[in-house]
Amino acid sequence: MNSTEGGLVGIDFCVIGIYLLVTLSMGFSIARRQRSTDDFFVAGRNLPAWAVGISILASLLSTITYLGLPGEMFRTGVGFLTRQLGVPIVLIVVWFVWVPFFMRLNLTSAYEYLEKRFNYPVRVLAAMLCLALLLGWMAVVVLTASRAMAEIADLNLPWFFGVNTSEHRDADLHAIILAIGMFSVMYTTLGGIRAVVWTDVMQFFILIGGALFTIGYVAVNTDSSLQDWITAQRSYAHRESVEWFSWDIGNRSTIFAISIGMCFWFICTHGANQVALQRYFTVNSIWAARKSYLVSALASFSLSVILAGVGLALLYFIQEHDLPAAVGVESLEKEIRYEAQDRVFPQFIRYYLPAGMRGLVVAALFAAAMSTIDSGANSVSTIVTVDFFRRLKAGASSPRDELRLARRLTATMGLVIVALTLLLYHASKGTDITTLTQKGFNCFLGPLGALFVLGMFSKRMTPMSVFPAVCVGELFGICASYSEEFFGLHYSTHLVIPGAWLATVISGLALAAFLGTAASRQERHWMWRSVVSKPRKE
Numbered sequence: 001m002n003s004t005e006g007g008l009v010g011i012d013f014c015v016i017g018i019y020l021l022v023t024l025s026m027g028f029s030i031a032r033r034q035r036s037t038d039d040f041f042v043a044g045r046n047l048p049a050w051a052v053g054i055s056i057l058a059s060l061l062s063t064i065t066y067l068g069l070p071g072e073m074f075r076t077g078v079g080f081l082t083r084q085l086g087v088p089i090v091l092i093v094v095w096f097v098w099v100p101f102f103m104r105l106n107l108t109s110a111y112e113y114l115e116k117r118f119n120y121p122v123r124v125l126a127a128m129l130c131l132a133l134l135l136g137w138m139a140v141v142v143l144t145a146s147r148a149m150a151e152i153a154d155l156n157l158p159w160f161f162g163v164n165t166s167e168h169r170d171a172d173l174h175a176i177i178l179a180i181g182m183f184s185v186m187y188t189t190l191g192g193i194r195a196v197v198w199t200d201v202m203q204f205f206i207l208i209g210g211a212l213f214t215i216g217y218v219a220v221n222t223d224s225s226l227q228d229w230i231t232a233q234r235s236y237a238h239r240e241s242v243e244w245f246s247w248d249i250g251n252r253s254t255i256f257a258i259s260i261g262m263c264f265w266f267i268c269t270h271g272a273n274q275v276a277l278q279r280y281f282t283v284n285s286i287w288a289a290r291k292s293y294l295v296s297a298l299a300s301f302s303l304s305v306i307l308a309g310v311g312l313a314l315l316y317f318i319q320e321h322d323l324p325a326a327v328g329v330e331s332l333e334k335e336i337r338y339e340a341q342d343r344v345f346p347q348f349i350r351y352y353l354p355a356g357m358r359g360l361v362v363a364a365l366f367a368a369a370m371s372t373i374d375s376g377a378n379s380v381s382t383i384v385t386v387d388f389f390r391r392l393k394a395g396a397s398s399p400r401d402e403l404r405l406a407r408r409l410t411a412t413m414g415l416v417i418v419a420l421t422l423l424l425y426h427a428s429k430g431t432d433i434t435t436l437t438q439k440g441f442n443c444f445l446g447p448l449g450a451l452f453v454l455g456m457f458s459k460r461m462t463p464m465s466v467f468p469a470v471c472v473g474e475l476f477g478i479c480a481s482y483s484e485e486f487f488g489l490h491y492s493t494h495l496v497i498p499g500a501w502l503a504t505v506i507s508g509l510a511l512a513a514f515l516g517t518a519a520s521r522q523e524r525h526w527m528w529r530s531v532v533s534k535p536r537k538e
Contacts, residue, residue: 008153012359019363023199023370024186030195040192040406041108041382042281047194049288051201053295056279057303058200059375060269066207066365067148069304070345073233073311085255086263087297090270094293098271100532101456103286109386110277110452117455117526118463120391125470127387129448130274131380136441137275138376138413139420145369146176146421151346152362173425180369181418192406193282196374204299206364211306213357214348218313221352222320229312232319254492261494264501265442268449274379314344321352377413381406442493443481446500447473454505456528459519460512469511473504 008016105113111130115123150172219225270276270293280289349361385406447470454461454469477500483491491499512518524530 008359008362009355011355012362015356015359016363016366019360020183020366023195023202024183026195026198030192040403041378041385042278043192043194043197045282045284047197047282049283049291050295051197052279052283052288053292054204054299055197055200056276056292056296057299058204059196059275059279059372060273065303065307066211067144067345069307070311070314073308073315085259086266087301089263090266091293091297093267094270095290097528099280099289099293100286101528102277102280103289104531104534107277107281109382110272110274111383111387113526114451114455115391117523118461118466122451122463122467122470123387125467126272126448126451127383129444129470129474130272131383133273133441133444133448134275134376134380135416135420136444138372138417139424140441141372142177142180142369142417142421143425145365145372146173146180146425147343148346148349148365149176149362151343152350152358152365154350174422177418177421177425180366180373181414181421183370193278193378196378197279197282199370199374203364206360208303208306210349210353210357210361210364211303211310213353214345215306215309215313217352218317222317224316226309226312229309229316232316233312257492257494260498261492261496264449264497265445268445268497268501272449272452273445274383275375278379278382310345314348317348318344373414373417374410377410377417380413381409384409442497443477443500444474446477446497447504449497450501450504450508454508455526458509458512459524459527460517461508462512462515462517462519462523465511465515465517466508469504469508472507473500476500476503 102110102113107113109127111123111126114126153172153176155172155175222228280292283289283292349358353361385402389405390402450473451466451470454466477496479486480491480496480499481493483489519527
């Protein structure tokens, strides 16, 4: 074991402090130039496409992918990379369907469209689903980052933060989650979406640097190569076999389940999630939005390959070097789905990365959690302001009044997420990151994505048919996510989004046929073909 068993040292804390000061200074600098919610929510629609593309990836995947994917490599090996098989389909849908449609509408909140196509209750339903999605997403990502930081830092804080045990660092987790929330309350009220994007860019490159350094360190320290690592993982006794296809809907590790699940996740996210769509709204043209997505897709593919390399390297590394979590991994006789798989990478950072680099990675993890709150809270503030406050308030509000409201809402979200994350931490002990992600918030995404598809492409959809269809789809999503708890049945977490999406679409079409309804001429005016045939509003 390396000599740095005490966790972070002085130079690490200096690096973390400098990084946090830089991000906070960025927020103050940008805040001084803000005059309205247009600046706060969409940055005047003039951000560079490449930065927005990196921000899309960093905001949506964040520490979930950074720490979860190496752990998944322990359980399934390189088969988990099949999640990338659906990328060409996603590229076609986002490039040719979503981007030209949404960029012509000149929206601030994506759910403004649903009132034009259907009515205000449908818009409210979608906004509420997205709020639930964002709250769950933020809590999961903050918890993921906090777990990693507690593992790396080894603070061993006193009893008034809680009690640390050999299995769970309750006191350290409580303190880190509170620190993230308090710092975010200051930061997220300042810079708005512009600060979010540029913080995401810094975070992305630091996280990539830490991953590449890990791969290089293992290669040099063990005098091994990629071929050695692949050979080792193939012979790993506890690796779960990955089949191409299985009729068993409880098998989460088939190539079909993984690829179709990720395909639907990306399509629904880029076509219905305010966090992703709001990024596109910050650029000034359809071409810039397409370029943003292309940068995001390329960065996502590169990150997945690099993190797969990290997982392979660490699996080889623990065969010759001691890590506490490695003992837990090797002792599992069944499927490796527990916290041990997610603790190997953070423990490697703690014990083997040099001082300074260790602090930089922790700073990036802290910033990732902070940026998640920033991204999610900014989008929540957008939804509440645009879809509720602005829509229901009698009389117009001044730009400065709306900006103050947006900042108060964003700051409040920091406190709400702290409470939700603490609850989630105690409710999810023993659950791996990937499973936690699916159960925490993805059950809301399928019906939300299907709602937009039905509105864009089905002439038979009216509020009378689409509203109950979304409710049916959401009921399916919740039951599928918690099938084991509710029914004692296993349902693949990768099939939650596709299943809920199909349930929504099928029930919507069936209800429309039964009711004999059809969209009015005014409603059809807001369908995909009609919208994309018009020039974009500037």
